Amino acid sequence: MAHDQSDALNRRGLLFILSSPSGAGKTTISRMLLTADEQIKLSVSATTRPKRPGEIDGVDYHFVTREKFDEMIEKDEFYEWAEVFGHRYGTPKGYIRQGLKEGQDFLFDIDWQGTQQLKQKDDQDVVTVFILPPSLDELRHRLETRAQDSEDVIDRRMDRARGEISHWAEYDYVVVNDDVDHCFVKVREILHAERMKRTRQTGLIPFVRELMA
Numbered sequence: 440m441a442h443d444q445s446d447a448l449n450r451r452g453l454l455f456i457l458s459s460p461s462g463a464g465k466t467t468i469s470r471m472l473l474t475a476d477e478q479i480k481l482s483v484s485a486t487t488r489p490k491r492p493g494e495i496d497g498v499d500y501h502f503v504t505r506e507k508f509d510e511m512i513e514k515d516e517f518y519e520w521a522e523v524f525g526h527r528y529g530t531p532k533g534y535i536r537q538g539l540k541e542g543q544d545f546l547f548d549i550d551w552q553g554t555q556q557l558k559q560k561d562d563q564d565v566v567t568v569f570i571l572p573p574s575l576d577e578l579r580h581r582l583e584t585r586a587q588d589s590e591d592v593i594d595r596r597m598d599r600a601r602g603e604i605s606h607w608a609e610y611d612y613v614v615v616n617d618d619v620d621h622c623f624v625k626v627r628e629i630l631h632a633e634r635m636k637r638t639r640q641t642g643l644i645p646f647v648r649e650l651m652a
């Protein structure tokens with residue numbers, strides 16, 4: 440079981456989901472959270488999309504062929520999967536399943552389709568956060584300055600952004616990523632507050648148990 444900072448309470452692991460239109464900053468915020476918070480681990484997705492410069496296989500994604508991905512679908516090895524920008528992305532079960540049993544918190548950088556699937560499977564332990572860019576112009580600017588996609592791919596990401604944003608109301612929390620440090624603090628506060636929710640506690644420390652007896 441996971442413990443809060445004071446080690447006073449026991450609780451189940453959280454599935455903490457960050458979604459946003461491509462380029463709004465969820466990878467940036469995810470990395471900040473993973474660096475700052477030792478209690479949460481990244482759920483590393485499998486994808487058929489090519490590796491970007493600087494990405495590491497097994498750290499950012501498990502980069503697999505389309506054949507391998509389809510084999511994993513057939514073997515029921517995904518919690519969820521979706522097709523995004525012509526490539527397949529999915530959350531492998533193995534690693535997550537064991538961790539959740541042990542009370543480990545997991546961070547998911549997945550789209551609205553994956554979020555809906557995870558919520559259907561485990562609504563109780565899923566916490567969803569939608570990150571919005573301050574404007575569509577700024578979103579395009581970020582995709583351009585990231586300089587990892589062609590103009591054509593950026594156009595497709597911008598087209599898809601409108602559809603992605605239309606799902607914002609399905610999320611528990613919405614945060615605008617204007618200043619990245621402010622956005623990070625807000626997301627971290629959500630995580631901390633969610634960990635302390637009474638409904639997540641599975642055990643009481645001895646003196647409270649005695650008081651209640």
Ligand SMILES: Nc1ncnc2c1ncn2[C@@H]1O[C@H](COP(=O)(O)OP(=O)(O)OP(=O)(O)O)[C@@H](O)[C@H]1O
Pocket residue numbers: 459460461462463464465466467468581582584585616617618619620
């Ligand atoms: N608040 C911010 N202000 C300015 N630039 C930002 C901000 N947040 C992130 N960025 C930059 O915007 C670009 C896109 O960010 P990032 O890759 O984190 O987006 P993403 O939502 O994960 O995109 P994708 O879904 O395509 O992976 C990066 O170059 C990042 O450094």
Ligand SMILES: Nc1nc2c(ncn2[C@@H]2O[C@H](COP(=O)(O)O)[C@@H](O)[C@H]2O)c(=O)[nH]1
Pocket residue numbers: 458459460461484485488519520521523528529530548549550551552553554
């Ligand atoms: N449903 C899922 N969506 C995922 C998963 N991993 C990533 N994603 C989403 O795909 C897009 C594009 O990501 P990029 O890294 O190629 O820019 C983005 O919205 C991710 O959140 C997953 O396992 N399942």
